[in-house]
Amino acid sequence: MRWGVVTFPGSLDDADARHALDALGEPSVALWHKDRSLHGVDCVVLPGGFSYGDYLRAGALARFSPVMESVVRFAADGGLVFGICNGFQVLCESGLLPGALIRNRNLSFICATVHCRVEETDTPFTSAYSQAAVLALPIKHGEGCYVADPATLQGLEDNRQVLLRYVDAAGRATEDANPNGSLRNIAGITNPTRNVFGLMPHPEHAVEALCGGVDGAGFFRSVRLTLSEGLPARTASVPPGL
Amino acid sequence: MTTSLPPVTEAQAAEHGLTPDEFRRFCDAIGRVPNLVELGVCSVMWSEHCSYKSSRAVLRGLPTSGPRVLQGPGENAGAIAIGDGLAVVFKIESHNHPSYIEPYQGAATGVGGILRDVFTMNARPIANLNSLRFGSFDHPRTRYLVGGVVSGIGGYGNCVGVPTVGGEIYFDKGYNGNILVNAFTLGVARADRIFRAKAAGVGNPVIYVGSKTGRDGIHGASLLASAEFDDTTEEKRPTVQVGDPFTEKLLIEACLELMEQDSVVAIQDMGAAGLTSSSVEMAARGGLGIAIDLDQVPKREAKITPYEILLSESQERMLIVARAGCEQQVMDIFTKWDLDAAVIGRLTDDGRMRVSAGGQVVVDLPLEPLAHGAPVYERPFAPPANLEELQRLDLGQVQLPGDYGQALLRLLATPNIASKRWVFRQYDSLVGSNTVVGPGSDAAVLRIKGTPRAVALSVDCNSRYCELDPYVGAMTAVVESARNVVCGGAEPLGVTDCLNFGNPEKPEVMWQFREAVRGLRDACNALGVPVVSGNVSFYNETDGRSIPPTPTVAMVGLLADVAHHTTQWFKSEGDVVVLLGRTREELGGSEYLASLHDMVRGTPPWIDLSVEMQVQQVCLQAIREGIVRSAHDCAEGGLAVALAEACIAGPHEPLGAEVELEADIRPDAWLFGESQSRIVLSVRKKHVNRLRELARGADVPCTVLGEVRGRRLRIGSLIDVSTTDLRAAWANALAQRMEE
Amino acid sequence: MRAKVYVTLKAGVLDPAGKAIERALHSLGFDEAHDVRLGKYIELRVEGDATQAANRLDDMCRKLLANGVIEDYRFEVGD
Amino acid sequence: MRAKVYVTLKAGVLDPAGKAIERALHSLGFDEAHDVRLGKYIELRVEGDATQAANRLDDMCRKLLANGVIEDYRFEVGD
Ligand SMILES: Nc1ncnc2c1ncn2[C@@H]1O[C@H](COP(=O)(O)OP(=O)(O)O)[C@@H](O)[C@H]1O
Numbered sequence A: 001m002r003w004g005v006v007t008f009p010g011s012l013d014d015a016d017a018r019h020a021l022d023a024l025g026e027p028s029v030a031l032w033h034k035d036r037s038l039h040g041v042d043c044v045v046l047p048g049g050f051s052y053g054d055y056l057r058a059g060a061l062a063r064f065s066p067v068m069e070s071v072v073r074f075a076a077d078g079g080l081v082f083g084i085c086n087g088f089q090v091l092c093e094s095g096l097l098p099g100a101l102i103r104n105r106n107l108s109f110i111c112a113t114v115h116c117r118v119e120e121t122d123t124p125f126t127s128a129y130s131q132a133a134v135l136a137l138p139i140k141h142g143e144g145c146y147v148a149d150p151a152t153l154q155g156l157e158d159n160r161q162v163l164l165r166y167v168d169a170a171g172r173a174t175e176d177a178n179p180n181g182s183l184r185n186i187a188g189i190t191n192p193t194r195n196v197f198g199l200m201p202h203p204e205h206a207v208e209a210l211c212g213g214v215d216g217a218g219f220f221r222s223v224r225l226t227l228s229e230g231l232p233a234r235t236a237s238v239p240p241g242l
Numbered sequence B: 001m002t003t004s005l006p007p008v009t010e011a012q013a014a015e016h017g018l019t020p021d022e023f024r025r026f027c028d029a030i031g032r033v034p035n036l037v038e039l040g041v042c043s044v045m046w047s048e049h050c051s052y053k054s055s056r057a058v059l060r061g062l063p064t065s066g067p068r069v070l071q072g073p074g075e076n077a078g079a080i081a082i083g084d085g086l087a088v089v090f091k092i093e094s095h096n097h098p099s100y101i102e103p104y105q106g107a108a109t110g111v112g113g114i115l116r117d118v119f120t121m122n123a124r125p126i127a128n129l130n131s132l133r134f135g136s137f138d139h140p141r142t143r144y145l146v147g148g149v150v151s152g153i154g155g156y157g158n159c160v161g162v163p164t165v166g167g168e169i170y171f172d173k174g175y176n177g178n179i180l181v182n183a184f185t186l187g188v189a190r191a192d193r194i195f196r197a198k199a200a201g202v203g204n205p206v207i208y209v210g211s212k213t214g215r216d217g218i219h220g221a222s223l224l225a226s227a228e229f230d231d232t233t234e235e236k237r238p239t240v241q242v243g244d245p246f247t248e249k250l251l252i253e254a255c256l257e258l259m260e261q262d263s264v265v266a267i268q269d270m271g272a273a274g275l276t277s278s279s280v281e282m283a284a285r286g287g288l289g290i291a292i293d294l295d296q297v298p299k300r301e302a303k304i305t306p307y308e309i310l311l312s313e314s315q316e317r318m319l320i321v322a323r324a325g326c327e328q329q330v331m332d333i334f335t336k337w338d339l340d341a342a343v344i345g346r347l348t349d350d351g352r353m354r355v356s357a358g359g360q361v362v363v364d365l366p367l368e369p370l371a372h373g374a375p376v377y378e379r380p381f382a383p384p385a386n387l388e389e390l391q392r393l394d395l396g397q398v399q400l401p402g403d404y405g406q407a408l409l410r411l412l413a414t415p416n417i418a419s420k421r422w423v424f425r426q427y428d429s430l431v432g433s434n435t436v437v438g439p440g441s442d443a444a445v446l447r448i449k450g451t452p453r454a455v456a457l458s459v460d461c462n463s464r465y466c467e468l469d470p471y472v473g474a475m476t477a478v479v480e481s482a483r484n485v486v487c488g489g490a491e492p493l494g495v496t497d498c499l500n501f502g503n504p505e506k507p508e509v510m511w512q513f514r515e516a517v518r519g520l521r522d523a524c525n526a527l528g529v530p531v532v533s534g535n536v537s538f539y540n541e542t543d544g545r546s547i548p549p550t551p552t553v554a555m556v557g558l559l560a561d562v563a564h565h566t567t568q569w570f571k572s573e574g575d576v577v578v579l580l581g582r583t584r585e586e587l588g589g590s591e592y593l594a595s596l597h598d599m600v601r602g603t604p605p606w607i608d609l610s611v612e613m614q615v616q617q618v619c620l621q622a623i624r625e626g627i628v629r630s631a632h633d634c635a636e637g638g639l640a641v642a643l644a645e646a647c648i649a650g651p652h653e654p655l656g657a658e659v660e661l662e663a664d665i666r667p668d669a670w671l672f673g674e675s676q677s678r679i680v681l682s683v684r685k686k687h688v689n690r691l692r693e694l695a696r697g698a699d700v701p702c703t704v705l706g707e708v709r710g711r712r713l714r715i716g717s718l719i720d721v722s723t724t725d726l727r728a729a730w731a732n733a734l735a736q737r738m739e740e
Numbered sequence C, D: 001m002r003a004k005v006y007v008t009l010k011a012g013v014l015d016p017a018g019k020a021i022e023r024a025l026h027s028l029g030f031d032e033a034h035d036v037r038l039g040k041y042i043e044l045r046v047e048g049d050a051t052q053a054a055n056r057l058d059d060m061c062r063k064l065l066a067n068g069v070i071e072d073y074r075f076e077v078g079d
């Protein structure tokens, strides 16, 4: 299988994502925002950064790049799309994921290591983790406060689309453990068909013991497992009630 | 040949900051009276900021060469070889005055400027540091300035994708009316692919790339940085430069991509004095001439005048001399990155700067006087009248604390010692995935991908020491930054310095400056570290009051093996706590005297440079032998604070320590005195003897202080505080001061 | 022709910035300030006649200038 | 009573956001959009009568809502 990492103008962690995949022995290619072709990759990573400077709204301008037309189609066909931080913001702005990411509760950029709990493991992105595993992952964002209307939130919970929540070291989703004010401590979500995933923490900065620890590696391993099992991601466990 | 514009008057020359002598000197050099545009060009080239006319003579004393030095001072940044065919390229620069006027944009554009100085040499920036000085918290503007500057540094650095991995921040009423914002960038380049700003090849095209030119910061850095503040500052205010980190990111990628080819002859950023200084300096370095057509310059506003275009300090712009015939290659790359690029001129052979606009010649000047014709001043100097008084300290008048535990807690909560997390958590310290040790330890450590190596970085200056004795204070800045880097596991490689001082036309300021440079020189010579780049910022004063002399030193160190990286905090119970170096009865200039006794006096701790060297070498040797679990230098707050930080500064639960106190001196001096050349180490029991051997070999005092144990810090019978209380005092103090 | 676009947060969407401004105002002694909400104000120049421009502006807002999930918009054409 | 504050960048001050928005509009086919400038739009409720409120608002703008170094402001009181 092959990964594709998109570079928008203003993408910053694109090289880091490819470096992480490298470190994990995963082959990847760079995808350019002006290029509509996804070059036959099996999973598209939308990396962190400040695409188009995040001017107007984080992720708002990137969604109109030519490459995003292909990503939207790819996702509709069940292709795996993995949005990290700014990538998550782009996915929300382009409607591939519900809700929106607004300024952190404290209004300032936060770079820190936080704890996150894996809420669901029957997805292509989290299958390598054990249920309720608590991960130490870095966050670094100014607009990571996840918001959505009550109905949408309920839908996310009912369909078990919340994949990652901010928790304390003991795994409790407390207010203090919530770094940015996200509703229900949401750190990462998937779409109803579970082939599009967005999260604010940076797993690509947590795959090497030397730099940031290894707790993030599981997300990439999960995708590898899912795809090497050969099942088209589409049919990979459709949640009950859909 | 001359221009059709009318000559200027002496009054206009004065308004441009030229003294009558300087004006006469310029007229003689060019053989006539300049027109207004030419005067503008001269005034920025001859400004203190660009010409170093007050500092040049003094700076000649600094050691700038060494076997590893690939590029010393004089280019956009310095470069040092680190092996594997790679080099580190780094520089520090001040953006003090703009940051006082508009803290967010001032600090942001400071970061943008120093980044350009580094990537213009074909180095990919991998780390930023910043050194900040603010007034005391009881000054009404301090919170606003701190908040604006810190978010400005973050706003730019985070968006441009270069991690901010360290720095320093101090608060002192001496900066109430004049803050300091010094920004540092380090990049990595291929040693054989370093680009310089020396034009070559008559007829080669001069290409403008990056943002369009607007009226930003006309007479900004250049004049502002050369003019004291007073109540008329408001009127003098230029259009503030606004940074666009997004465009800078594109500019980095486009320029680095361009420099992979060989279409570039020379390249330089348009920094202070924008198009003028970049074109003059590049052409002059190459001993050529340059002809520029302002009609070709990409402009943001239609009505902008030639004078304004030449002096504009619009950000995110670069000037490139390309090989004739490569124009299209260059254009294509910048088009790919959605950036403006335009051929605006050519190199000529007549040694002149010729600028035309609307078919009319507006500047026709010989380059030599512009680039090198500014007077070099040997300004008069004399020690401050109150120096002796300041240096007098009668410890008999200094009461011993009633409760040493409380004293420690109070020290830990002072803004100068408290955790700086409130600051650095606003900075992305991870992007680039090289950060092995981020902010929060003595030195930041970044790996060099594709090699076993890493670099360690620290920036330091204790301006209180410098006020009491600029010579010792500057030496301390060098040795402390070196010690920090050594504590990180690295061998000091080289230095860049940012010399922030008051008005050089005042003898006492000039004396402070000379003494500080002498201190830098002696310390760098002793440690064998060259100064490869730097920056001088004069006229840091308000209503006639100078800032404390602040010669900021950024040290770059090399780890041959990244596995040697070391942090300041204790690792596990049972480890033995050892002190390298000797503690003397030195309280002069200490944070303890300042914060707990409201006294800034005495002489700063003395430094024996040979002892300092030995201490650092023993520490580094021990780290390389793999026996050191933590290393932390004793700085502000002395031994007690260093021990406390080792207990609580780590990312994990705090660890306590039990420490013997064998004070043959005043206990407050033993606990809180700031004697130099001291490092607190923790090692496994089984390695204590090896450490002793190493120390004995270099006859460095090596004292076993005690052991890492429990959840309290116990120091003899004087201090017994829980690590919870220590951390509570230290961790949130700065955030609380900001929210008050 | 000149156009002005006002983008405001939907009722019910948290507005931390607005809250912060309100707190700051109170700490400055402006106790009379309440319900502060921070939105965006976009000025631009557009071609074409008023009705045409209006349609296009509405399009711009829906597609880009406002995020329908959290924001409402309003605009004025012509001066 | 309701009040509205408009904070805009001073003429000549670079507006990176406006620039980026304009680019995006063009790439979306809105070629007729020019001179896009992004400002702030603040809605709030204030007490006291109109003239009083106006004075206070002016104060608020100078002290907090607008950064006089790079921004201009304008406000309306009452609906
Ligand atoms: N302005 C700043 N930006 C980033 N990091 C900072 C800043 N100020 C301090 N730090 C970090 O906080 C830690 C403590 O700073 P400092 O007390 O100056 O260290 P030291 O005394 O060892 O030089 C260091 O790791 C430093 O890098």
Ligand SMILES: [Mg+2]
Pocket: B168, B459, B460, B461, B635
């Ligand atoms: Mg220090």
